[in-house]
Every structure is written in C-alpha cells, then in structure tokens.
Amino acid sequence: MKPFTFERAPSPAAAVAAAARQPGARFIAGGTNLLDLMKLQIETPAHLIDVNGLGLDRIEPTTEGGLRIGALVRNTDLAADPRVRRDYGVLSRALLAGASGQLRNRATTAGNLLQRTRCPYFYDTDQPCNKRRPGSGCSAIGGMSRSLAVIGVSDACIAQHPSDMAVAMRLLDATVETSRANGAPRRIPIADFHRLPGDTPHIETVLEPGELITAVTLPRPLGGTQLYHKVRDRASYAFALVSVAAVIQRDGSGRFAVGGIAPKPWRVEAAEAALRQGAASAARLVLAGARPTADNAFKLPLVERTLAAVLAQASTSGRTA
C-alpha cells in the first residue's frame, strides 16, 4: 500500500472541505472495497478522509412517505430494518444476497453504490485495463470474460457492476443525495448515477471530485410481491452471474431490473410493459442491443430463465398472499 495521510472528519461539511483542500483524497467509510484495492495499488489515494463519524447512520421516514437512508447505514442494518423488510423487501433480499456477514457489518449504503468492478483484468495490475490505466487497452475483450457485462459495454471496457444492492435501488427509483465540493446539496436519480463506460471507463459515476454522498432516499413503497433472485457459481458469498430484482403486482404488471450483466444496474422501463406477456418478451426487450462475448453469451438465456423463475415465484406468492 502507498503511504497516505489520514484525517477523521467530524461533519459532512468538514469532510467536503477536507476533500476540497486535498486533491487526490478519498473518503473512506466501510473500506471493504477501497482497502482491498489500495493493497493491490489499484487505488493509491494520497489522503484518506474517514467519514465514519459524520452521523449519517440513521434511517428516517420522508415527508413523501418514503425512507431516507443515511450514507453510512451499514448493509446489515439496512437489510434488517423492520420498515425495509416490510415495505422494500427486494432491497433486504438484495443486500442479504451480497457478500458475507462480516462484510455487510462494515459495508455502507453509499460505499456499496461506489463499489468497483471485479473484472479479473481490473484486478491484475500486470495487464492493460482502460478502467485502471486509461488508454492502456482492454484485456477482457478477447480474454476471459465469462463473468463480465453483455450490455451497455463499449470497445474500451466490458466490466460489470458488482453490486446487488444497487440493482434493488435502481428498481425502487432511489435518489442519491450528495453534498458537492462547494457544500451545495444535489439530488441524483439512481438511473443517472452510474455512467456507461464509453471511451472513459475510469469515470464510473456522475459524482464530481470531492462530492460526498449523504443519503439515499426511497420513494413511497410499491407494494406487490418483491423478489431478488441471484444466480451465481456458489450458493452463498459469490458475485452474481445474473440477478433479477422485481416487484410484481397481483395483476401481473410490475417492474424489474437486472444485475451482473452491465456496467450499471440494468433496467429498461419499456421492457416492463411486456412482463404480462411473459419472461421471453420482457427479456428480449431488456437485452436489446446486447453485445456478449463467446464466454458470456450464456447470460442472455440466463436472464430470461431467471426472470421466468421470478415471475413463477411471484405468481405463487400472489395466490397465497
């Protein structure tokens, strides 16, 4: 790990001010991804600002009937919150499908959204990677790409977004609340939060340098049957090959988002209108424009089958509910 200076920020305003003073600084919360990457010198911040003392660790109702989740709420606490379990079950389920108990005890809501890809070439510092070293090339294209993205990709990068939580957040139309470097607040719809790689895969979100996530808000609950189905190589503690988050209403209408297949949580609202025609129609629409490799083309039928499993489960739960 490269040496770095360190400070503990006492308030969001102090954290943002500290970041503005120190170009190259990074905020650290749970650290479960950042420290992993720092040990490998994939991330080499000159200065760390510890934001664990900011007090952004509460879950509160909003005046609109939704929930405001503090940026520092740990994954364990968010998944176990009685309001989340009752009204946003898909979010609990997505969180519980991710990582391990130890990691969820540290990982935060904001940090989870900022997780970086687990593309093996991003992690291998001996290999070219446009995300890690812009302009060096993509080793994944033409390399081992079984776990990587099939849609939203570019000629520069086919890395996938690893988060489960973010897929549920996208499904629920969450809003990311931030404090900009000048202290001004900003609200970013989750749909606009993550960027597609294009020719700048190293820029993964619309956050500005020094901008701090303060909360994630959820709109009013959607009701319906809420499901998160994750397909992976092990039954537990593995990243998704494909995951489907869905909220299905009694009349068969609903919405769904897909994880493990794209550089961001993948949701196509137009595909949701086709849900009542079945998984094949909806999957065709959500995957329109997919560019899989030979290694990961299996993800296309897997999306359809996972969605079919979710719809079948929703229809069973709907009958018994």
Next chain:
Amino acid sequence: MDADTDLASSLSPPDPIPCDADAHAISRRGLLIAGAGASAAVAAGAPLDAAAQPAARSVPSPQENLVASTRVTLTVNGQSHTLVVDNRTSLLDLLREHLQLTGTKKGCDHGQCGACTIHLDGRRVNACLTLAVMHEGAAITTIEGLGTPEKLHPMQSAFVRHDGYQCGYCTPGQICSAVAVLDEIKAGQPSHVTPDLSARPLLSIDELRERMSGNLCRCGAYSNIIDAMAEVAGVPVPGAGDRRPA
C-alpha cells in the same frame, strides 16, 4: 529517510488529529507503542488546525516527506491501548504485529477467507479490511478475549468436542464468527435463506451454513463446525450422531 529519532524527546502534547506533513516526521519504522494509561509520551506531530491551513496548500506526493502515522486509542479484550501507527496498518496487523495477539490469523488479507474475523464493537468483521486508525475508541474482542485455555468459551469447547478443524488456521475466525452468528439469529437479523422477512429467523442448520459462508476452511471441516455450532445453539442436527467423534 527519516532517522528513528527519540520520539518522546520531540513531542508536542498528544493531538488526536493527523500529523501535519511539515511537522516532526515520524518514520514508519519508528512506531511507538504506549500501554494503556502509561505516562509514556505518545507520538504525534504538531496540531493540525484544519481551518488554519491555507486553501491552496501544496500537497506533498505520497512518496516523500509525508507524516503518515496517526495516534489511536482502542480497547482490546478489555485492555486499553494507545498506539501511533502507520496509517496503512490494518486492524489485523495492529493486533498481530503491535499487540502480539497472534490468535487472529491472516489468510487472504483481502476479506475473502474470514480467518481474521474478530468482534468490533460487538459485531464480527474482517480485521484485514479495515484500518486501525479508523477505530478510535473501539472495543475489540479477539479469540484470546473470548476464552482462555483454562476457561474455554462454550463455542471453543464445542469445536474441540466436535473436531471442528484440521490444520486449525481458520479456527479462531470460525469461532469468532460462529459466536456472532448465534447472536445475530437471536437478535432477529434475517439472512439470505430466511424464508419470511416478516418473521424472526429460525435457528436451523440452513441458517447456520448460510451465515458462516464468509469463513472458508481449506481442510473442509465444515460439517463438524456446523455440529459444534448446533450443539451450542441447541439445534438438533440430523445424522450428527453418525459423524460425531467419540
């Protein structure tokens, strides 16, 4: 390269805020460990008053002229410690290298294997994936604090009874995790295999297995580990009698 100077002779009063880059440099080898309540001086640089910093202050490159150490006070197994550590020190390395509590093991050092599992403020975490300096005021329990050879924790003695290990390297992490898992179920925290999010999780073998997935055992002692946990939790294990050593 900074000399390993006598830190105590050049110290200003302890300041909890990071050392200024321009102030007394502390070499990374010059780590000072001061015991709890000891009158020994604690290494720290000049106070850094954030507000007093010029806005356009130049930042040294990470490689040169950087004071990259911070003072931290934390409680480990009931005993308070104040140390100045290189900012890069993981909580795991603080325990093992600075406090000589080598019961906690370093496996992958990347949060994948669970060998370094400890209890941080009552919750199990991977000690390798968090910085020591992030835990000012924290209370930590390691395997050494869970039980002693004379007075084993019930989970420790159950692991012995059920042969819940082979080489033993992952065992401290497995035991720390296992103790926390039973607490988590008792507290009503759901897991991936909890069938109904609106109900309390049941104490079942499936729940124990899922919740232990962050602790890998290369020797494959999993079934005996689950038997040990089940015994402590009071869960009947189907067929456990066949596997259980005499």
